[in-house]
Amino acid sequence: MIRRFLAMSALLFLTACGGGGGGGGGGSTTVTPPPPPLTNFATITVDDGPAALNTGPNAYTQDDVAYVSVTLCAPGSTTNCQTIDHVQVDTGSVGLRIFQSVLNTSLLAALPNQTDSSANPVGECYGYVDGYVFGSVRSADFSVGGESVSNMPFQLMADTGQFANPPASCSSGGGTNLNTVQAFGANGIIGLGVTPTDCGAQCQTAGGYGAAIYYDCPTAGCSTIITRNSSTAAPFQQLPNPVAAFAVDNNGVIVSLPSVPAAGQATLTGTLYFGIGTQTNNTLGAATVLTTTTDQSPNGAGLVTASYNNKSLGESFIDSGSNLYLFVDSTITQCTQSGFSGYYCPGGPLSLTPTLQGQNGQTASAAFTLQNAQTQFNGNTFAAVPGIGGDTAVLETSNSYPNSFDFGLPFFFGRNVYTAIEGRSAGAVSGPFFAY
Amino acid sequence: MPENQNSTSIAHGPFNRLTPNLVRIAALAVCAAWLAAASPSHAALGGGFDSVAADRLHLSAKIASASAVTHTVHTLTLANGSVVREYASPDGVVFAVSWHGAARPDLRQLFGAYFDRFQTDNPLVSGRRTHRPLAADHADFVVRSGGHPGASWGVAWLPLAAPAGFTVNDIQ
Numbered sequence: 001m002i003r004r005f006l007a008m009s010a011l012l013f014l015t016a017c018g019g020g021g022g023g024g025g026g027g028s029t030t031v032t033p034p035p036p037p038l039t040n041f042a043t044i045t046v047d048d049g050p051a052a053l054n055t056g057p058n059a060y061t062q063d064d065v066a067y068v069s070v071t072l073c074a075p076g077s078t079t080n081c082q083t084i085d086h087v088q089v090d091t092g093s094v095g096l097r098i099f100q101s102v103l104n105t106s107l108l109a110a111l112p113n114q115t116d117s118s119a120n121p122v123g124e125c126y127g128y129v130d131g132y133v134f135g136s137v138r139s140a141d142f143s144v145g146g147e148s149v150s151n152m153p154f155q156l157m158a159d160t161g162q163f164a165n166p167p168a169s170c171s172s173g174g175g176t177n178l179n180t181v182q183a184f185g186a187n188g189i190i191g192l193g194v195t196p197t198d199c200g201a202q203c204q205t206a207g208g209y210g211a212a213i214y215y216d217c218p219t220a221g222c223s224t225i226i227t228r229n230s231s232t233a234a235p236f237q238q239l240p241n242p243v244a245a246f247a248v249d250n251n252g253v254i255v256s257l258p259s260v261p262a263a264g265q266a267t268l269t270g271t272l273y274f275g276i277g278t279q280t281n282n283t284l285g286a287a288t289v290l291t292t293t294t295d296q297s298p299n300g301a302g303l304v305t306a307s308y309n310n311k312s313l314g315e316s317f318i319d320s321g322s323n324l325y326l327f328v329d330s331t332i333t334q335c336t337q338s339g340f341s342g343y344y345c346p347g348g349p350l351s352l353t354p355t356l357q358g359q360n361g362q363t364a365s366a367a368f369t370l371q372n373a374q375t376q377f378n379g380n381t382f383a384a385v386p387g388i389g390g391d392t393a394v395l396e397t398s399n400s401y402p403n404s405f406d407f408g409l410p411f412f413f414g415r416n417v418y419t420a421i422e423g424r425s426a427g428a429v430s431g432p433f434f435a436y
Numbered sequence: 437m438p439e440n441q442n443s444t445s446i447a448h449g450p451f452n453r454l455t456p457n458l459v460r461i462a463a464l465a466v467c468a469a470w471l472a473a474a475s476p477s478h479a480a481l482g483g484g485f486d487s488v489a490a491d492r493l494h495l496s497a498k499i500a501s502a503s504a505v506t507h508t509v510h511t512l513t514l515a516n517g518s519v520v521r522e523y524a525s526p527d528g529v530v531f532a533v534s535w536h537g538a539a540r541p542d543l544r545q546l547f548g549a550y551f552d553r554f555q556t557d558n559p560l561v562s563g564r565r566t567h568r569p570l571a572a573d574h575a576d577f578v579v580r581s582g583g584h585p586g587a588s589w590g591v592a593w594l595p596l597a598a599p600a601g602f603t604v605n606d607i608q
Contacts (some may be wrong), residue, residue: 298517
């Protein structure tokens with residue numbers, strides 16, 4: 001029933017968007033069987049996060065993080081399965097990553113290691129803006145919503161044995177080893193960004209690395225970097241963008257979240273649609289398409305240009321995995337209260353008017369109202385809080401170096417944000433692109 | 437081999453009149469034999485020109501160098517296409533490093549003695565969790581970074597070691 005209800009919601013969404021396409025054919029006297037319910041979506045929840053976050057001396061509850069549930073089964077099994085809740089929806093990264101600690105022992109024991117040309121297990125390091133995750137590459141039959149991939153590689157974060165210690169070449173990128181659910185903020189992460197795999201061409205040259213580093217991991221540990229191809233179908237090597245590996249609806253996603261009152265909301269429920277222009281519920285409609293840089297671009301993939309305060313910021317992006325707007329504006333007051341360092345605390349709601357421009361020259365307003373982070377967070381336990389912004393550094397300095405404006409999850413409130421995969425056509429436009 | 441600093445084929449003088457900003461000129465390859473002789477034990481930030489060569493070896497990068505009015509830029513192009521730029525003062529000391537590419541490069545190598553300080557500056561913050569980009573803010577050592585997996589940028593510089601006339605906006 002829930003699924004049927006959501007399918008109806010999907011049609012309402014379509015209508016609300018003016019997306020055209022199929023819809024109610026009223027007026028006919030002929031009874032026609034209803035189309036099969038659509039299943040190309042999953043429910044997004046913005047809430048306090050998994051219970052593991054709110055325990056111990058470092059307890060906290062999450063803000064502005066979108067979660068979805070995914071199901072893993074032992075390859076070929078329909079019974080040795082587990083549904084993992086609170087997997088972060090991240091349009092800024094690629095690949096499925098799940099913490100070893102959240103899997104039950106019977107499933108864990110039945111998830112085969114991916115092996116390399118030396119028949120050793122494969123390990124992986126993956127870098128985020130604040131650190132890195134390390135673990136083994138395992139395979140599972142994966143499903144989310146009504147979509148699935150057989151034998152899909154994913155990263156088992158914080159795995160044990162020879163994967164217990166990240167190699168020096170992993171940790172030397174700096175930042176924290178994000179090796180617990182509490183440190184990471186989720187039970188796992190599903191990366192649905194603009195590239196088909198998590199390392200592209202960078203991991204196909206000897207000793208090469210990109211966002212990911214793959215390792216040969218004999219029993220003694222992982223140290224030798226290995227090459228991995230970027231197939232999005234079996235036999236896989238790199239972690240695929242799970243959507244790129246679907247049989248259908250495999251050109252991108254839509255993150256659809258309702259708007260949130262200015263003061264915030266306890267929790268928020270939205271929808272993650274798979275595919276763009278592949279079903280009646282995921283049409284591109286009137287959204288403005290902003291094509292992005294590609295895997296081969298010098299500055300990396302998934303970038304557009306933000307115009308803000310008469311500056312052109314060429315390394316900007318839209319990212320559901322950032323839980324605030326990150327940008328530099330030395331004219332905006334920074335918060336001073338302990339625990340709010342680096343957040344913006346304007347005296348009142350502040351209207352900001354950045355504009356985004358794609359590599360295709362198309363532009364769209366990305367205006368929003370910046371709120372005082374201290375006021376927004378103090379005294380409430382809301383998980384969905386709009387208008388939160390911060391500087392890219394801990395303290396402000398009056399320089400203009402940062403060439404970037406990161407539009408995090410608050411940007412998604414009240415919008416349908418499309419992320420299309422490189423090399424895939426979506427709504428008659430070739431990815432990679434963002435659209436909204 | 438700091439005594440060899442003047443033996444490189446970096447262009448000087450004639451280009452200085454073009455613009456007060458960083459001058460993009462035809463890059464000149466540095467002598468491979470000189471690089472091979474360089475000590476690999478020093479890292480770039482705060483180090484001499486030998487440390488640039490050490491970084492090149494460690495990162496398996498191609499190198500090109502170009503001079504501007506106040507400084508020299510050594511551009512290291514890594515196998516994965518990432519670009520690391522090292523900014524050296526006239527006396528050869530590297531006072532700034534920047535990167536652009538798919539991922540953060542080996543910052544332990546590039547930051548050298550500053551790496552541990554950088555790590556101390558970026559602990560996992562308890563309480564409210566934001567995946568905040570790595571940064572450092574000191575009078576003598578500043579780092580900014582950002583991006584997402586697949587597109588990373590960053591800059592580290594030593595404000596007190598930067599030559600007069602150089603501003604952070606000269607960093608690319």
